Amino acid sequence: xxxxxxxxxxxxxxxxxxxxxxxxxxxxxxxxxxxxxxxxxxxxxxxxxxxxxxxxxxxxxxxxxxxxxxxxxxxxxxxxxxxxxxxxxxxxxxxxxxxxxxxxxxxxxxxxxx
Amino acid sequence: xxxxxxxxxxxxxxxxxxxxxxxxxxxxxxxxxxxxxxxxxxxxxxxxxxxxxxxxxxxxxxxxxxxxxxxxxxxxxxxxxxxxxxxxxxxxxxxxxxxxxxxxxxxxxxxxx
Numbered sequence: 666x667x668x669x670x671x672x673x674x675x676x677x678x679x680x681x682x683x684x685x686x687x688x689x690x691x692x693x694x695x696x697x698x699x700x701x702x703x704x705x706x707x708x709x710x711x712x713x714x715x716x717x718x719x720x721x722x723x724x725x726x727x728x729x730x731x732x733x734x735x736x737x738x739x740x741x742x743x744x745x746x747x748x749x750x751x752x753x754x755x756x757x758x759x760x761x762x763x764x765x766x767x768x769x770x771x772x773x774x775x776x777x778x779x
Numbered sequence: 780x781x782x783x784x785x786x787x788x789x790x791x792x793x794x795x796x797x798x799x800x801x802x803x804x805x806x807x808x809x810x811x812x813x814x815x816x817x818x819x820x821x822x823x824x825x826x827x828x829x830x831x832x833x834x835x836x837x838x839x840x841x842x843x844x845x846x847x848x849x850x851x852x853x854x855x856x857x858x859x860x861x862x863x864x865x866x867x868x869x870x871x872x873x874x875x876x877x878x879x880x881x882x883x884x885x886x887x888x889x890x891x892x
Contacts, residue, residue, distance in 0.1 A: 701883075707885060708783075708785075708872065708883040708884055708885035708886055709823075709872070709874075709883040710883070711880055711881070711882075714880075754822065754823070758881075765811065765813070765876040765881055766813070766825065766828065767813075767823075767825070767874075767881060768825075769822045769823045770822060771821060771822040772820075772821070772822055774820075
């Protein structure tokens with residue numbers, strides 16, 4: 666079956682530090698990969714996505730590259746801000762008939778200090 | 780972007796009572812919606828797929844008689860937690876897809892006393 670494994674948190678960084686949150690997956694076929702972000706007190710929001718191998722998703726300074734050879738989709742940002750403090754979820758959608766059904770990782774809490 | 784709302788945002792109820800949670804797609808139609816449960820510091824667990832005009836599809840281990848889902852229109856799905864018990868206390872989240880992207884509601888915090 667499908668599964669997503671992401672880096673255990675919490676992660677605490679100082680403002681302007683480099684961020685990496687690791688994510689690896691197991692899936693049959695050719696899944697689409699996502700990063701969702703959940704700010705305190707809010708619902709999940711799509712941060713970025715990639716639908717095929719070697720695609721790079723990017724948004725708000727965050728990037729992740731779909732690596733089929735390593736089954737990974739690591740999230741990176743060169744310089745984090747306090748406002749990036751949130752929980753980040755890696756997810757996959759196996760479009761082989763499941764029609765938008767998402768499998769999530771456990772989430773990584775990021776805290777950025779001024 | 781598309782907007783999905785949930786109501787109520789939080790609810791407290793007594794053990795043994797039933798609670799209904801609404802999920803609405805505000806600016807698009809959704810023939811399919813999803814219901815998730817999120818435990819503290821844990822991931823979202825898919826509970827069921829809500830299908831407009833037909834029965835919901837439940838994930839393994841989810842009691843369909845306890846978590847009743849109704850998708851009566853293209854913009855509304857409801858989740859009813861029947862005979863709620865303290866172990867049903869959780870954060871319930873719905874989502875709906877449009878144009879290849881899932882949009883999530885803000886969640887409903889259920890506390891059963």
